[in-house]
Amino acid sequence: MKTSVKIPSPHKEQRRFIDSNAKRKVIRAGRRGGKTAGMSILAIEKFLEGRRILYAAPTQDQLDSFWSVVTRILTEPIQAGAFYKNETKHLIELPGTDNRIRAKTAWNADTLRGDYADILILDEYQLMDETAWDEVGAPMLLDNNGDAVFIYTPPSLRSRSTSKARNPQHAAKLFKKARSDETGRWAAFHF
Secondary structure, eight states, rough: OOOOOOOOOOOOOHHHHOOOOOOOEEEETTTTHHHHHHHHHHHHHHTTTTEEEEEEEEEEEHHHHHHHHHHHHHHHHHHHTTTTTEEETTTTEEETTTTTEEEEEEEEEGGTTTOOOOOETTGGGGGGGGGGIIIIIIHHTTTTTTTTEEEEOOOOOOHHHHHOSSOOOTTHHHHHHHHHHSEEEEEEEEE
């Protein structure tokens, strides 16, 4: 059964973070910058390489945006039965393998527990409690040397009131850490 996947061409800034070999990527960009669309492309490319992707966002609207792009791009192989899709769990997998894309909401560590990934994507990270990474995200990547991607928009006065973070600047501090890293393990992207 031959099916095709037509992945949209990312813009220049998306291509930079998609192609980066850093194990930890921190992306700071403004609204409508293409962060979530870029993550969808990254997730699909890595899924097609046989990786296990876990995408997490604090709101259902954000998750729906990612999920819409992913399912649209993978429609043909899903309809052909090459991939299994579960809308309730926001899951697409290659049957008989651990290879999958899963999307879930996550405000804190408890909402991420019970899963693992080769690539963990934390979208709108500035709104999440730091424990999502510190207590669950980082440990879930230890046994397979997985990658992590943190995406955030600098907090506005409005978003600060909805954030679950104890420190509303935690994403900005992580960006600063990534930008100052000289080992190549961390990379920072801003657009």
